[in-house]
Amino acid sequence: xxxxxSKDPLHGVTLAMIVERLSNHYGWDELGVLIPxxxxxxxxxxxxxxxxxxxTPWARSKVEALYLQLVADNEPQKIDEKP
Numbered sequence: 001x002x003x004x005x006s007k008d009p010l011h012g013v014t015l016a017m018i019v020e021r022l023s024n025h026y027g028w029d030e031l032g033v034l035i036p037x038x039x040x041x042x043x044x045x046x047x048x049x050x051x052x053x054x055x056t057p058w059a060r061s062k063v064e065a066l067y068l069q070l071v072a073d074n075e076p077q078k079i080d081e082k083p
Contacts, residue, residue: 009068015060018067019049025070035062 006012022031023046032040037059039052053060 009071010064013067015053015063016046016050018063019046019053022063022067022070023049034066035059 010018023044026034028040028044032044037052037056039049053063
């Protein structure tokens with residue numbers, strides 16, 4: 001039995017996973033430059049970021065958009081093979 005896959009690229013990805021991947025990839029300093037919010041600029045941590053982002057929809061949207069951009073940039077390009 002197969003389950004239908006969601007077309008939502010964030011399906012199954014938690015906010016904690018997103019923040020952790022972004023902080024690992026960019027580092028807190030660069031993340032604070034890309035999305036200048038206090039939780040990334042001053043004494044950043046996963047816990048403080050999650051607390052802030054869960055209460056602040058506009059900031060969460062920016063974080064999710066940056067994550068989607070990172071994922072898209074790291075996807076291998078499909079090359080059409082000719083027979």
